[in-house]
Amino acid sequence: MKSLESILEEKDNLLSIYFTCGYPKLDDTTKVISELEKSGVDFIEVGLPYSDPLADGPTIQDSSQKSLANGINLDIVFDQLMSIKDSNKTPLVLMGYLNQMLKYGEDKFCQKVIDCGINTVILPDLPMVEYENHYKDLFDKYGITNVFLITPHTSEERIYKIDNYTNSFIYVVASASITGAKGEISNNQIAYFERIKNMNLKSKLIVGFGISDKQTFNTACNYANGAIIGSAFIKNLGVNGVSGIKDFISPIIS
């Protein structure tokens, strides 16, 4: 597996795809990753299905429910990821909710993540103060990087602090919304992207939430190093299955 850091350094207009493990079928996790790699995606966000995903909209909620009904759990996910550790070259980022790590055992979770060749996690309900007081030391111990989210309402002072803590990229949440919000990128959002870009942060910027197609992807890339598509991809996956992945990705990166 290539390192996420090297990809972030080498390339611009990075396309990342979020998908839910174990969806639409339990054993689709590795197939989705393999198809995304073949389709030329730069890095992949591996979503851990959660019963109560507070930051997620209906599409990801629904895929999570179905995956849980398929019988997914963290042990199965780690087994699946372990099985492709050597074959997969595309960097993976793990995205889940804090309670999953807490219940699994924080050290055990971190060790498994590293064992799977992953070193970057996104935990949307891990606030900065908890990171500072507890998780920074834990993650440092295992060499894991935490990705922080910033939003249109995050203060500059806080953004500089986040920049300072960041070893990979800052997740720029495109609007005050949960995942899967629709529509074009507004002038207000552009102004926000410009404001962040002009802060000249040391970290790379990746935009997510509400990025759904070539147009929104390109717009985001004008102001950041890349963007993440989640709900739109999940929707397509639900309808067209793993075999439809290439047709979804091609027009975006063409």
Added chain:
Amino acid sequence: MKLKTSRTKYNMKSKFQPDKNGYFGQFGGAFIPELLYPNVKELEDNYIQIIESKEFQDEYKSLLKDYVGRPTPLYYAKRLSEKYAAHIYLKREDLNHTGAHKVNNTIGQILIAQKLGKTKIIAETGAGQHGVATATVCALMGLDCTVFMGEKDIERQAPNVARMKMLGAKVVAATSGSKTLKDATNEAIRYWIQNPETFYLIGSVVGPHPHPDMVARLQAVISEEMKWQLKEKTGKENPDTIIACVGGGSNAAGAFYHYMDEHEVELIAVEAAGLGVNSGESAATSQLGEVGIIHGSKTILMQDDYGQIVEPYSISAGLDYPGVGPLHAFLYESKRAKFMNATDAEALEAAYELTKIEGIIPALETAHALAVLPKLDFKENQVVVINLSGRGDKDLETYIKHLKE
């Protein structure tokens, strides 16, 4: 009778008060997505100052007196006392406007929302009591109100849905997950993320800090009144025992609040055991839960081996919550409160008993608190206060159905 505001000791230093990060021992905190940070921070920076201000206290106490009907009576239940050989007092929160203790909190929070310049209010509700109490204060203040309610609960609690609509609230069905209180809360939080200008008027001592502490402070009026009422009736401010039911835990927090540091007072929290603690159909969180994070706070939580939140069950829609407020998790862990539980059947029995011998039809939630009376051994002249958190009008259908059986 006048309210004695001077008794409120909001600054008391106690291990039962949250620390600066909102922790009661290991429980609490604010585990929220970055999107909610500015909102929660604004509230955190202002809520104590607002609550302690004379302006707020004057308005709050005046509304509680003239609009809600406080102080609520502390009633000596003579026949119940005879039956259980103790001196049993009922704190009559059921006599509040809208029929439960919930309105103490909504009156307080609506005033806080106004001070923060918020005009749009959102709330979650299970059985509909908090939804009605929120819709009521929004009507009173002329504010826009949206209540999230599980699709299943909307079907089960039609009269309260109609009440909310009559009061001018918009009722939004939560169709995700199990379609009950947990999911209504998720939907309220998701809406809040997308509409950061709204004020989330949370209904219990749950959620991210400072919500649990804010709600506890606003419900503390219950034990504040108990102190001087007991003094008048028994000569002493302190009872031997206080009993309250716990779902999220707001009525218990209010009934315990001014007694938490007075260790001679026994505090009993009663959870809903549903069909039995180990039946797989239960909401006895302290017995079945483990440390976890729900709705922005670290607490005791019913979950599976992988941290997926488990759906609880109780006959009472107000107690079927998979978590418990962080203060209660701490009261449980530190053994300051004794946690007991009552099954559906025991709660129904207790409700019929109170109705027959005292002429009071309690809410199903409250009936759980009454249901532990047969399980307790009282010493001679033991003074027991039961927080009668709500009235049973909303549960008549259930009561009638089970009475026939």
